[in-house]
Amino acid sequence: MSLRIGIIGAGLMGEWHAQRWQRLPVKIAGFYDVSPENAAALAGKFSAPPFASLEALVQAADVVQICTPSVFHLEAVEVAAAIGKDIFCEKPLARRAQDAQRIIEVAEKAGLRLYVGQVLRFFHQYRRTKQAIDAGEIGAPRLIRAIRAAGHAAELGNRRWFADVEMTGGVAFEVSLHDIDFACWCMGPVKRILARGLSYRDDLPVLADHMLLTVEFAAGGFGHIEGNWMVTDGSFRQQFEVVGDKGRIDYDSAPSEALYISLRGEPDPFQLPEETMHEDDDPYLLQLRHFLAALRDDKPFLIDPRDALHAVQVAEAATESMRMGAAVDLQGGWM
Amino acid sequence: MKLLLAGSDEAKAAAYRRAADALGGCEIVGQFAAGELSQTSGLPAALTGDARGVIALERISDQMIDMLVQENARTLYDPPIFDSAARLLEVADRAARNNLWLLPVLPLRLLPVMQRIQEQVAAGILGQLLYVKLTYNERLPAAGSAPPGALAKRGCDALDLLRWLLGAEIVDLQVMRGSLAPGLEDIALLSVVLEDKIYATLDISWSLPRGYPKAASITIEIAGTHGSIRSDALNQNAQLYTRKSARSLNWGSDWHVEALRSIKAVTASDAPPSTLEDLAWAQTQVEKLA
Numbered sequence: 343m344s345l346r347i348g349i350i351g352a353g354l355m356g357e358w359h360a361q362r363w364q365r366l367p368v369k370i371a372g373f374y375d376v377s378p379e380n381a382a383a384l385a386g387k388f389s390a391p392p393f394a395s396l397e398a399l400v401q402a403a404d405v406v407q408i409c410t411p412s413v414f415h416l417e418a419v420e421v422a423a424a425i426g427k428d429i430f431c432e433k434p435l436a437r438r439a440q441d442a443q444r445i446i447e448v449a450e451k452a453g454l455r456l457y458v459g460q461v462l463r464f465f466h467q468y469r470r471t472k473q474a475i476d477a478g479e480i481g482a483p484r485l486i487r488a489i490r491a492a493g494h495a496a497e498l499g500n501r502r503w504f505a506d507v508e509m510t511g512g513v514a515f516e517v518s519l520h521d522i523d524f525a526c527w528c529m530g531p532v533k534r535i536l537a538r539g540l541s542y543r544d545d546l547p548v549l550a551d552h553m554l555l556t557v558e559f560a561a562g563g564f565g566h567i568e569g570n571w572m573v574t575d576g577s578f579r580q581q582f583e584v585v586g587d588k589g590r591i592d593y594d595s596a597p598s599e600a601l602y603i604s605l606r607g608e609p610d611p612f613q614l615p616e617e618t619m620h621e622d623d624d625p626y627l628l629q630l631r632h633f634l635a636a637l638r639d640d641k642p643f644l645i646d647p648r649d650a651l652h653a654v655q656v657a658e659a660a661t662e663s664m665r666m667g668a669a670v671d672l673q674g675g676w677m
Numbered sequence: 678m679k680l681l682l683a684g685s686d687e688a689k690a691a692a693y694r695r696a697a698d699a700l701g702g703c704e705i706v707g708q709f710a711a712g713e714l715s716q717t718s719g720l721p722a723a724l725t726g727d728a729r730g731v732i733a734l735e736r737i738s739d740q741m742i743d744m745l746v747q748e749n750a751r752t753l754y755d756p757p758i759f760d761s762a763a764r765l766l767e768v769a770d771r772a773a774r775n776n777l778w779l780l781p782v783l784p785l786r787l788l789p790v791m792q793r794i795q796e797q798v799a800a801g802i803l804g805q806l807l808y809v810k811l812t813y814n815e816r817l818p819a820a821g822s823a824p825p826g827a828l829a830k831r832g833c834d835a836l837d838l839l840r841w842l843l844g845a846e847i848v849d850l851q852v853m854r855g856s857l858a859p860g861l862e863d864i865a866l867l868s869v870v871l872e873d874k875i876y877a878t879l880d881i882s883w884s885l886p887r888g889y890p891k892a893a894s895i896t897i898e899i900a901g902t903h904g905s906i907r908s909d910a911l912n913q914n915a916q917l918y919t920r921k922s923a924r925s926l927n928w929g930s931d932w933h934v935e936a937l938r939s940i941k942a943v944t945a946s947d948a949p950p951s952t953l954e955d956l957a958w959a960q961t962q963v964e965k966l967a
Contacts, residue, residue, distance in 0.1 A: 467913075471926065474926060479919070480919065588919055589917060589918055591915050591917050592915060593914075593915035593916070598915075599912065600911075600912050601908045603905075604904050604905050604907070605802060605903055605904035606903055616793065618789060618913060620935070622938070
């Protein structure tokens with residue numbers, strides 16, 4: 343019998359993953375969303391039932407996939423743990439580090455597998471770079487720079503909640519967390535950071551729209567990470583340089599795009615890059631394949647939940663650093 | 678799927694072996710000289726089972742066709758240079774009469790980015806099509822291995838791509854040819870007019886110097902009344918620099934992988950993504966320019 347996937351959160355990521363689940367030998371058990379209309383819409387689209395309660399969906403599934411805003415991740419994990427279902431949790435693991443820690447504790451106490459969807463590790467340019475580093479091609483990595491810039495995700499479909507930075511944490515959590523995780527994947531945990539940033543609106547509780555983050559790694563080496571979600575024309579860009587003692591690896595999506603489409607009319611406020619890979623090589627699909635294989639074979643996930651916790655810790659520390667205007671030390675790296 | 682290499686082009690054989698490893702689900706079980714293979718009593722015992730194929734790295738003889746038909750082996754056809762248009766149509770006819778699945782490897786169509794472009798053009802997002810610019814540039818082939826010229830080598834691929842992407846027929850075709858390297862025709866600038874007054878230039882050359890970081894560069898721009906599509910098809914890469922060298926870390930641009938993907942997933946009723954008839958049409962255009 344096919345593994346049954348229960349999708350919690352019927353927004354953009356719930357739909358995104360459902361499209362990929364359809365290409366795998368699993369069954370979508372159904373959808374739950376705090377908005378019954380959203381759940382019903384995806385349920386109709388994917389021929390799976392909507393559920394009126396979170397508990398009912400979790401009961402009906404073998405594995406749950408949490409695709410809600412990160413402030414709701416802990417609640418969903420607690421329900422999944424109480425009922426006893428393995429978990430795929432979208433990133434960030436939680437809005438706050440203490441909740442991320444709690445999620446790990448809950449899952450471990452219940453004896454459940456917990457995977458965190460830090461999908462950048464499955465994007466080909468990032469995977470190839472990590473492979474080259476692990477093969478020693480640039481020696482020991484000593485410096486990393488990364489940029490991630492786009493239009494504001496609140497412009498994308500029904501994601502108006504992105505404008506609520508109390509809910510999202512702003513650019514540190516929703517944009518730069520990808521590059522924070524990549525940097526730590528290459529260079530180990532962070533021990534010290536200093537962040538500067540700004541918000542374009544005066545009434546926000548955190549500096550949320552642009553960030554320049556400098557980091558010092560516990561094993562030595564430094565990094566600079568920029569996050570921006572107020573790009574005027576909405577165009578997307580990701581870039582990195584990893585410098586080792588024997589070489590460097592450069593990537594920039596701006597000159598490295600294989601396909602660019604430009605149409606007359608108003609610029610799209612949020613433009614994702616054009617798809618240029620074969621659909622079998624889609625990173626989100628590769629991530630789901632990895633998740634299923636690791637469950638089936640009882641192998642470790644590519645992303646340890648503690649990696650995900652550390653990424654949240656760094657993002658939280660960056661927010662605090664921006665607020666204080668001072669450097670923040672992270673104690674102990676990974677916990 | 679189990680595959681046999683028929684031919685002695687070692688560089689191409691190595692590329693297909695790497696592609697099989699990268700793709701998974703495909704295994705190259707042996708390599709024979711094409712003439713040797715067609716004289717055997719059948720495919721080697723290692724190539725058994727329902728899912729099996731042959732990658733023909735040289736031109737296909739009648740004996741080879743008979744063997745492929747007898748063994749019901751799906752075939753990729755990837756020689757250094759294709760047959761004449763007349764011969765291609767003979768082979769196509771024989772293959773069709775015997776239900777032989779045969780895919781001529783026209784690399785440009787196989788690239789996922791080109792398939793995305795074709796989908797967008799077919800969906801009409803550009804409005805009325807206006808013009809196309811295609812460049813297909815490579816390094817000079819190794820001494821002693823060069824086919825008759827850049828046009829003979831890549832002209833079929835470029836012309837087929839143009840016709841397939843636009844869904845339009847050519848009404849006028851002219852060429853300017855030249856040499857960068859002595860004694861070699863390594864530049865061909867094709868000027869094309871298609872139906873609905875669409876015009877195009879196809880710039881085919883072996884003009885990349887040895888030190889160029891990539892072995893090939895394929896770019897295309899398609900303009901219409903509503904906008905444009907621009908692609909640097911082999912540009913998905915990061916750059917790795919060391920004290921001694923520079924190289925690209927590439928992804929998404931290996932047409933050997935895409936050729937194997939085409940043959941791996943096919944069922945008996947699936948038509949090949951390109952046919953010998955398509956190739957014969959393109960070869961006819963190239964022969965007219967000779």
